[in-house]
Amino acid sequence: DAKTTQPNSMESNEEEPVHLPCNHSTISGTDYIHWYRQLPSQGPEYVIHGLTSNVNNRMASLAIAEDRKSSTLILHRATLRDAAVYYCILRDLYNQGGKLIFGQGTELSVKP
Amino acid sequence: DGGITQSPKYLFRKEGQNVTLSCEQNLNHDAMYWYRQDPGQGLRLIYYSQIVNDFQKGDIAEGYSVSREKKESFPLTVTSAQKNPTAFYLCASSIWGDSTGELFFGEGSRLTVL
Numbered sequence: 001d002a003k004t005t006q007p008n009s010m011e012s013n014e015e016e017p018v019h020l021p022c023n024h025s026t027i028s029g030t031d032y033i034h035w036y037r038q039l040p041s042q043g044p045e046y047v048i049h050g051l052t053s054n055v056n057n058r059m060a061s062l063a064i065a066e067d068r069k070s071s072t073l074i075l076h077r078a079t080l081r082d083a084a085v086y087y088c089i090l091r092d093l094y095n096q097g098g099k100l101i102f103g104q105g106t107e108l109s110v111k112p
Numbered sequence: 113d114g115g116i117t118q119s120p121k122y123l124f125r126k127e128g129q130n131v132t133l134s135c136e137q138n139l140n141h142d143a144m145y146w147y148r149q150d151p152g153q154g155l156r157l158i159y160y161s162q163i164v165n166d167f168q169k170g171d172i173a174e175g176y177s178v179s180r181e182k183k184e185s186f187p188l189t190v191t192s193a194q195k196n197p198t199a200f201y202l203c204a205s206s207i208w209g210d211s212t213g214e215l216f217f218g219e220g221s222r223l224t225v226l
Contacts, residue, residue, distance in 0.1 A: 032212055043116075043202045043217030044155070051212075087154065093212070100215060102147075102154030 004088045009107045012078045020073040020106055022088030027068050030093040034100070035062065035073050037084040044087065044102075047073065083110045114139045118203050118218035125197075125225050131190045133221045135203035142208035144186035145215065148172060149200040158201075161186055162208050190223060197225045 005023040012018040024033065032051050036044040048055055048062045050071070055062040061074040075082055087105040116137045125131050137144065143162055147155040157170030161180040175194025180186055186205075190197045200222050204215040 034214075036215075041200075041220070041222075043204070043220050044215075045217065046214035049212060049214075091212075100155075100157075102156075104152070104154050 003101070004090060004103055006086070006088055006103060006106045008104065009109070011109050011111065012075075012082075014080060014110055014112050015077050018075040018078045018082070018108065018110075020075075020086050020088075020108065021070065022072070023070045024088070024090055025069045027090060028092070031090040032093060033062065033064060033068075033071050034089045034091050035060070036087045036089065036100075036102075037082075038087070038105070039081075039084045047086070049091075078108075078110045080110050080112060083108055116203055116205055116216055116218035118201075118221050120221060121219065123221060123223045125223065127225055128192045130192060131197070131223060133188045133190070133201055133203075133223070135186045135188065135218060136184055137186075137203075137205045137216075138184060139205055139216060140183070141205035141216070142183070143206045144180070145204040145206075146170075146176075146178065146186070146188045147202040147204065149202060149220075155202060158188065197223060199223060 034049040035047040038044040048060050050062045063072045085105040085107050087102050089100050119134045145160040146158040149155050156172050158176050159178045161167035167178050167180050177189045200220050202220045203218045206215045207213050
């Protein structure tokens, strides 16, 4: 399975936008890019996913590079509740096993 | 409300004892999964199940066992053969065959072996 690389930690100020980068240089044509986040002592929750085009939902936006070797999760206005570990994961279209490979993720801290 | 329920939330056991963690879902999902998380680390897949009475090993299945007798339930037993069982255990479910769909996670069970 292709792997992803994320910074270990990032800081943001409340109500400012946050851009969380992810590198996936070995991505294959059938890999979807998924983002999950995990609040302290809780299970991860789905944030967003995409294949080629940029995606928006109520939680965030996902910007995907034209060559698909990197992507950026965008939180438009960070709140204190957005402080979490964010995981960027590749999921093969043909991966029927749900085998999500979680790296260490990026720990986002938000300052008031 | 639909979701995944894990119990117990915290569990303490003596070394050498088997422990069973419960996972129940009412989302009508075919697929269920167990992950293990160690402090400061990502999640690692222990076992997953596509349908009732069928399950597959994940990356770290040694020392663990599962059963899937009902669609709603996927209990995990941490056996005495698991050398380092203290960890945070997470159960998840999803629609089977939808690789673009999301996994829904429970709130986790934190096991401490004394």
